[in-house]
Structure formats: C-alpha cells, structure tokens
Amino acid sequence: MIGQVSLQTRQAQLDDLLARVCFELQLSPTRYQEAVARYQAVCRWLEAEGSPVSNYMPTIYPQGSMRIGTTVKPLGREEHDLDFVCEFQIDPSTIEAPLELLRHVAARLKEHKVYRDLLEVKNRCVRLNYANEFHMDILPACPDPASGEDCIVVPDRQSAWWKPSNPRGYAEWFEERCIVTVPYQFSERKLAMDSAEPIPAQEASHEKATLKHVVQLLKRWRDIYYQDRCDVAPISMVLTTLAAQFYGGHWSVSESMTTILERIEGAVNAAMPGRIYVLNPANTDEDLSERWDDPTQYAAFIEGIRALRAAWNRLTLDQTLEKSVGILEGLAGEPTKEAFRKQARDLQAARDANFLKTGSAGALSVMSGASVRPNTFHGEE
Amino acid sequence: MAKNRFHKPQRGLTLDQQIYRMRCVCPQFKMRAHIRQRSVTWVGPIKPTPLSDEYKVSVSLRPGLRPVVKVLQPQLRIREGATCLPHFYTRDNSLCLHEVHEWKSTDFVADCIIPWASLWLYFYEIWFITGSWEGGGTHPDKPEHQSVEDRAQ
Numbered sequence: 169m170i171g172q173v174s175l176q177t178r179q180a181q182l183d184d185l186l187a188r189v190c191f192e193l194q195l196s197p198t199r200y201q202e203a204v205a206r207y208q209a210v211c212r213w214l215e216a217e218g219s220p221v222s223n224y225m226p227t228i229y230p231q232g233s234m235r236i237g238t239t240v241k242p243l244g245r246e247e248h249d250l251d252f253v254c255e256f257q258i259d260p261s262t263i264e265a266p267l268e269l270l271r272h273v274a275a276r277l278k279e280h281k282v283y284r285d286l287l288e289v290k291n292r293c294v295r296l297n298y299a300n301e302f303h304m305d306i307l308p309a310c311p312d313p314a315s316g317e318d319c320i321v322v323p324d325r326q327s328a329w330w331k332p333s334n335p336r337g338y339a340e341w342f343e344e345r346c347i348v349t350v351p352y353q354f355s356e357r358k359l360a361m362d363s364a365e366p367i368p369a370q371e372a373s374h375e376k377a378t379l380k381h382v383v384q385l386l387k388r389w390r391d392i393y394y395q396d397r398c399d400v401a402p403i404s405m406v407l408t409t410l411a412a413q414f415y416g417g418h419w420s421v422s423e424s425m426t427t428i429l430e431r432i433e434g435a436v437n438a439a440m441p442g443r444i445y446v447l448n449p450a451n452t453d454e455d456l457s458e459r460w461d462d463p464t465q466y467a468a469f470i471e472g473i474r475a476l477r478a479a480w481n482r483l484t485l486d487q488t489l490e491k492s493v494g495i496l497e498g499l500a501g502e503p504t505k506e507a508f509r510k511q512a513r514d515l516q517a518a519r520d521a522n523f524l525k526t527g528s529a530g531a532l533s534v535m536s537g538a539s540v541r542p543n544t545f546h547g548e549e
Numbered sequence: 550m551a552k553n554r555f556h557k558p559q560r561g562l563t564l565d566q567q568i569y570r571m572r573c574v575c576p577q578f579k580m581r582a583h584i585r586q587r588s589v590t591w592v593g594p595i596k597p598t599p600l601s602d603e604y605k606v607s608v609s610l611r612p613g614l615r616p617v618v619k620v621l622q623p624q625l626r627i628r629e630g631a632t633c634l635p636h637f638y639t640r641d642n643s644l645c646l647h648e649v650h651e652w653k654s655t656d657f658v659a660d661c662i663i664p665w666a667s668l669w670l671y672f673y674e675i676w677f678i679t680g681s682w683e684g685g686g687t688h689p690d691k692p693e694h695q696s697v698e699d700r701a702q
Contacts, residue, residue, distance in 0.1 A: 175598045175599065176599075177599055178599035178600060180599070181598055181599050181600050182600065185600075488602055489600055489601055489602050489674055489678075490602075492600055493678050505678060505679045506679075508675055508678050508679055509675065509679045509681060509683060511675075512671070512672060512675040512679075512683035512684070513683050515671070515683075516672075516683055516684060516685060519668070524668075526663070526664040526667055528577070529575075529577055529593075529594050529595055529596045529603070530575075530595035530596065530597060530663050530664060530666060530667030530670075531596060531597065531598070531599075531667070532597050532598055532664075532667055532668065532671060540664040540665070540668060541656075541660070541661055541664070541665075542651070543646060543647040543648075543651050543661070543665045543668075544647060544648045544651060544685065544686050544687050545635075545636040545645055545646065545647070545669060545672070545682075545684050545685065545686030545687075546636060546645040546646070546647060546648045546686060546687055547635070547636035547637055547638060547644075547645025547686070
C-alpha cells in the first residue's frame with residue numbers, strides 16, 4: 169500500500185505514528201499463527217481419548233488480549249502472554265476442592281513429553297513456556313449458569329476457592345464498546361460450544377478499532393511506567409475495562425486517549441476519599457480492581473494515571489518535535505523510533521509514486537496540492 | 550517593481566519570473582535583491598509536517614548557478630554518534646537537494662526548491678530521531694558531484 173501517511177494536522181500525524189507504534193507492539197502475524205497451532209495442539213491433547221479430563225468435555229477458548237486483539241509485546245522479553253480458558257462441563261458445586269481442576273489439567277499436560285518440560289503451575293492457571301515465542305496460560309474453569317450466560321468460575325489457589333469470571337461475555341462487551349463510531353463492521357462472533365473455538369482472525373493494525381489501539385498504548389505505558397515496581401502496576405483487565413467504559417467513540421486515537429484519561433481522572437476524583445471499582449461488565453460479581461483494596465496499590469495507580477495525563481496533554485499540544493519524540497518514547501519505548509522510520513518510508517514511497525504534494529510553508533501532504541518533482545538528495549555524506 | 554531591473558535574457562527563467570512566482574506560491578518568504586551580483590535571496594519559514602519544527606530558511610539564486618539553500622534557525626544538529634549531517638555541503642553549509650541535472654534554469658525555485666527543502670528537513674528530522682536517512686539519494690565522489698563554484702552553467 170503506497171502513501172498511507174496522514175499529515176494533515178498535528179492530531180492526524182500523531183494518530184498515524186500511534187497506529188505504527190501499536191503495530192510494532194502487537195503479536196506478529198507469524199507468532200499469531202504459531203500461537204493458534206500450539207493452542208489447538210494442547211486442545212487435542214486434553215480432549216484425546218484416554219485423557220482423564222476428556223470426560224469433562226473441556227472447551228478451550230482464548231480470553232483476554234488474544235481474544236480482543238490488544239496484545240502488547242512485554243517489555244524486555246520476546247514472549248507474549250496469551251491466555252486461554254479450559255472450561256469443563258462440571259457443576260462447580262459438586263467439586264469440593266476447586267484446585268482439583270488445576271491439578272487435573274496439570275497432571276494431563278505432564279503426561280505429554282513436550283509439555284512436561286514447559287509446564288509451570290501458577291496461582292490460577294497452568295502455564296506453558298514456549299521460549300522466545302509466548303507463555304500460554306491455561307485457566308481451568310467451570311460454567312456458572314446461575315450468574316448468567318457465559319459466566320464461569322475458576323479455581324483460585326490463594327483463597328483455595330472459586331473466583332467468578334466471564335471472559336466471553338467480556339469480549340462481547342468490549343467489541344460493542346469498540347464499534348461506537350468505527351466505520352466498519354465486526355463479524356459476528358460465534359460463541360457456540362464447539363470444543364475448540366477458532367481464535368478470531370487477527371486484524372491488521374491499520375484496521376484495528378481505535379479503542380484497541382488505546383488499550384495497547386495504555387498497557388505499554390503501564391509496562392514502562394511501573395517497570396521497577398511491577399507489584400503495584402494496574403492489571404491489563406483494569407486498564408482495558410476503564411478505557412472501554414470511558415471511550416467516547418472518537419475515530420482518532422489521540423483524541424480518544426485524551427478523553428479517556430480525562431474521564432478516568434474525573435471518576436477517581438469523584439470517588440475520593442474512596443476508590444473507584446472496576447467491575448467486569450459481563451459479571452459484576454467480579455471486581456477486577458480488587459487489588460486496589462490495598463491503598464498503596466490504588467495510590468500508585470492514581471499517581472501513574474495523573475502523570476500519564478500530564479504527559480499526554482503535553483504530547484498533543486507541545487510544539488517541538490524533539491519534546492514530542494521524548495514524550496512518546498517515555499510512553500511507548502523503543503517502537504517510537506520505528507514508527508517515525510516507517511512513516512518516513514511510506515512518505516518516500518508516496519513521493520516515488522508521485523502522490524506527495526506541498527502546501528503553504530512547504531507543508532508536505534499526501535494527495536493534495538502541487539506534486540513534488542523527483543529529486544535525488546546529493547552530497548558529501 | 551522597477552521594470553527590467555534584473556532583466557537579462559537567460560536560457561532559462563529570469564529573476565523577475567522567479568521573484569513573481571515566489572511571491573505567488575510562497576508569500577511568507579521575504580526577498581532581498583543583491584543588485585550588483587544580479588541575485589536574490591529569499592528568507593522564510595518551512596514547516597514540513599505538523600509535528601515538525603518550523604525552520605527559517607534562506608534560498609539564494611543567481612542565474613546560472615544552482616539555488617543555495619541554508620537553514621538559519623534553528624541550527625541543524627548532528628545527532629549523537631554521527632560525524633556530519635547527511636546530504637549537506639559543509640563547504641558553504643547548504644543543503645544538497647538534488648543532483649546537478651535535476652535542476653534546470655527553467656525550473657521555478659518556488660515549485661522545486663522549496664518542496665525539496667521541506668522534504669530534506671523532514672528526512673533530517675527523521676534522521677535525527679532514528680539515525681537513518683529515509684529520503685534516498687546519492688553520495689558524492691561521483692563524477693556529477695560538483696562544488697557550488699563549479700556549478701556555473
């Protein structure tokens with residue numbers, strides 16, 4: 169595609185760069201395909217005849233960022249975290265110790281000669297560590313129809329009891345929030361109880377909904393800002409839910425971010441001296457922000473979100489390029505430079521194709537004004 | 550404008566024609582005439598993109614020579630780790646915008662040089678941020694490379 173560069177206004181150029189940053193952050197198409205293949209293989213292993221867990225008719229489906237298309241490359245390592253739910257058709261009230269479920273899945277995976285070495289049992293999930301690719305977290309779960317459609321409960325090691333959740337309902341809600349003014353339609357998700365639902369085909373970065381870009385940027389900012397104190401970093405689900413709740417339906421990523429940050433801060437101030445509660449919109453029994461019961465955690469969030477809003481406002485208003493780059497790097501890190509580089513490459517491609525024009529004060533634009541004649545930058549270096 | 554002040558038929562455009570075109574296309578540029586040298590210098594702002602800085606640029610034209618473009622403000626900077634600016638004549642601190650054959654005396658400064666300077670500044674900014682020059686181009690030690698003085702036609 170030639171000449172996909174938006175330079176009309178400061179906001180348009182910023183949006184162009186932000187979309188490029190998000191592209192750098194997301195799971196690459198190759199990795200995405202690999203993840204799908206790995207997940208299907210795990211699925212087959214759990215369902216296979218002779219598998220002790222196959223009796224419970226496990227259904228495996230993606231949840232979280234993999235499901236809603238907001239994956240972000242973790243800071244300082246190659247592996248993305250990809251979350252899957254393994255739902256068993258068992259009435260949770262018939263299970264005395266919820267952790268049994270976790271053990272069952274772990275036990276079955278241990279029987280596999282490859283998974284055995286990749287396996288790690290975490291608080292609520294079993295993790296398969298594919299070095300240099302991704303971490304696949306598999307969260308065992310049981311349906312909880314009493315709480316509503318698609319609701320599930322998952323075993324929690326800390327409390328040794330169930331935690332309510334609803335990842336499919338959440339994803340549906342999130343997608344609905346995305347389409348407020350987005351000019352294209354999402355294909356309807358099929359949520360039938362197939363034993364392995366296909367992961368939604370990955371969207372190219374430029375056709376991704378604005379809200380998804382905002383979520384990616386928020387998560388990346390979080391990774392950088394709380395780098396040295398991960399323990400108080402707000403979790404992805406909280407950031408994603410807040411962004412979706414306060415999204416104003418704007419097409420522009422920068423404008424959306426501005427609005428969302430303003431509204432988050434407004435909600436924080438209104439809740440004072442208490443805290444805000446971020447509930448799972450698809451299962452309000454689940455307080456996604458439960459960690460904020462700890463005042464230290466909540467204070468760290470408020471401080472961070474205020475710093476982000478201040479930086480963001482400077483980014484959208486400041487007049488020098490160097491400062492803008494500095495701010496953007498503080499928010500998004502390394503992909504910033506790559507975003508500028510790719511914008512320049514696309515501009516050069518537009519120029520080669522004779523789409524580049526100039527307006528007043530030499531302002532460059534793609535497709536309007538007088539065409540820039542070909543030239544060859546020459547010189548000593 | 551004094552009639553025929555600079556009028557001396559060239560193979561290409563006259564200074565008057567260049568001046569007129571600049572006034573139409575780049576009205577922000579102020580002109581200064583150097584009568585004795587039969588040349589003009591325009592000084593004005595170029596802001597390549599909305600996020601870019603605004604540069605004060607001078608463009609000097611003497612018929613028969615290539616236009617000389619210099620950045621007056623802000624001062625161009627060499628990024629950390631680099632030894633010089635890319636596509637830049639250190640001899641007279643001007644921008645290397647084109648190969649000799651790409652500029653003809655029948656070309657308007659307003660339509661060629663100003664857009665090229667704007668592009669140069671954009672790629673300079675990208676270079677300053679990333680370390681890579683994305684604007685394409687050639688480097689000297691090629692036969693067509695000539696110094697400003699040699700470029701008289």
